[in-house]
Amino acid sequence: MVSLAAGFDEPVFGTQLAFRSIMEAISFPGRVLEVVRPQGHPKGWPSSLASGCLTLLDSDVTVWLDHEDPDALNYLKFHTGCRISPRPEDADFAIILDVASAPLHQFKIGTDQYPDRSATLLIACESLTAGAPIDVSGPGIKSTNRMAPNIRNNQFWGIWADNNSLYPLGFDVFFFADNAVLALPRGVSAQPLEV
Amino acid sequence: MDEQFDPDQSANVSRAEWMGVLARASTTSLAELIKSLGELPEFNWLRQPEVGAVMTRGRAGGTGQVFSVGEMSVTRCAVTLTSSPDIVGHAYVQGRDIEKAKSAAICDALLQTNRREEVLRSIIAPLKDEESARHLKARRKAGATKVDFFTMVRAES
Numbered sequence: 001m002v003s004l005a006a007g008f009d010e011p012v013f014g015t016q017l018a019f020r021s022i023m024e025a026i027s028f029p030g031r032v033l034e035v036v037r038p039q040g041h042p043k044g045w046p047s048s049l050a051s052g053c054l055t056l057l058d059s060d061v062t063v064w065l066d067h068e069d070p071d072a073l074n075y076l077k078f079h080t081g082c083r084i085s086p087r088p089e090d091a092d093f094a095i096i097l098d099v100a101s102a103p104l105h106q107f108k109i110g111t112d113q114y115p116d117r118s119a120t121l122l123i124a125c126e127s128l129t130a131g132a133p134i135d136v137s138g139p140g141i142k143s144t145n146r147m148a149p150n151i152r153n154n155q156f157w158g159i160w161a162d163n164n165s166l167y168p169l170g171f172d173v174f175f176f177a178d179n180a181v182l183a184l185p186r187g188v189s190a191q192p193l194e195v
Numbered sequence: 196m197d198e199q200f201d202p203d204q205s206a207n208v209s210r211a212e213w214m215g216v217l218a219r220a221s222t223t224s225l226a227e228l229i230k231s232l233g234e235l236p237e238f239n240w241l242r243q244p245e246v247g248a249v250m251t252r253g254r255a256g257g258t259g260q261v262f263s264v265g266e267m268s269v270t271r272c273a274v275t276l277t278s279s280p281d282i283v284g285h286a287y288v289q290g291r292d293i294e295k296a297k298s299a300a301i302c303d304a305l306l307q308t309n310r311r312e313e314v315l316r317s318i319i320a321p322l323k324d325e326e327s328a329r330h331l332k333a334r335r336k337a338g339a340t341k342v343d344f345f346t347m348v349r350a351e352s
Contacts (some may be wrong), residue, residue: 007276009243
């Protein structure tokens with residue numbers, strides 16, 4: 001039986017609080033911010049990912065999911081009214097639970113005239129602080145910032161270097177774990193630490 | 196063409212019907228009838244009642260071009276029953292009465308449980324009767340003012 005979880009108790013205030021966290025996260029790449037929890041969220045999702053979806057998605061956007069979970073689809077359709085696309089190249093937002101098998105090269109990077117027509121990837125992680133540390137620099141960062149999201153994909157930082165070189169084109173990434181968010185905007189470059 | 200029997204489809208038709216009856220019901224009648232169910236079941240909000248406007252569409256005489264008649268207030272909400280959280284009761288009702296939306300959503304949820312017959316009998320049927328009476332009255336009133344035009348055969352030519 002398909003079940004439907006509740007969203008924010010107070011949709012207006014909930015999404016405003018979550019938006020504040022998400023905006024601050026992308027303004028200060030590397031900073032881990034707490035996101036208000038909704039009442040319920042699809043099984044297997046961090047609560048912050050659900051908050052992010054409730055805040056960022058609406059009926060104007062197209063979403064691609066890397067998992068076919070009727071609960072998650074119902075949650076998104078009921079609370080946000082977004083369109084679901086089976087093709088990653090159509091997606092404005094991608095919801096990714098397994099970053100190792102995600103088609104990272106297929107997402108929209110925008111066009112020279114409209115660099116904003118690019119995808120935003122919402123990636124679920126186990127932790128935002130327990131992964132391999134990495135130094136990031138770029139707009140919003142005075143010198144360098146260290147972040148350590150637990151990304152289960154060895155190729156990720158290589159792909160990120162390609163994405164960063166496309167600037168001002170490219171996709172943007174948010175990592176979500178439990179009740180926290182960390183952002184990686186396209187303008188930020190990353191240097192893995194020497195071990 | 197072969198028409199396949201689809202039990203879900205037939206269930207949907209009657210659900211559309213009862214949701215329509217609840218949507219058009221008068222606030223006072225629904226508030227009165229819902230008391231006959233005794234204590235209402237416990238529920239959780241999936242979506243708290245929100246008031247909005249929808250554009251209604253019409254066709255002149257039921258056959259002409261589609262046009263926008265005007266906006267009407269609609270209140271919507273969704274609930275789940277604590278006893279069976281898989282069942283979702285939805286309500287989209289006319290007007291801005293939050294209690295009415297709540298009652299309608301609970302009725303919709305109960306209509307998907309084994310209390311269906313009871314709710315159909317004690318709430319939906321009386322509301323339906325009331326609606327037909329209302330329509331009949333309006334038709335009678337309009338009928339009483341009907342003017343039959345006829346042309347007499349003209350004499351020349």
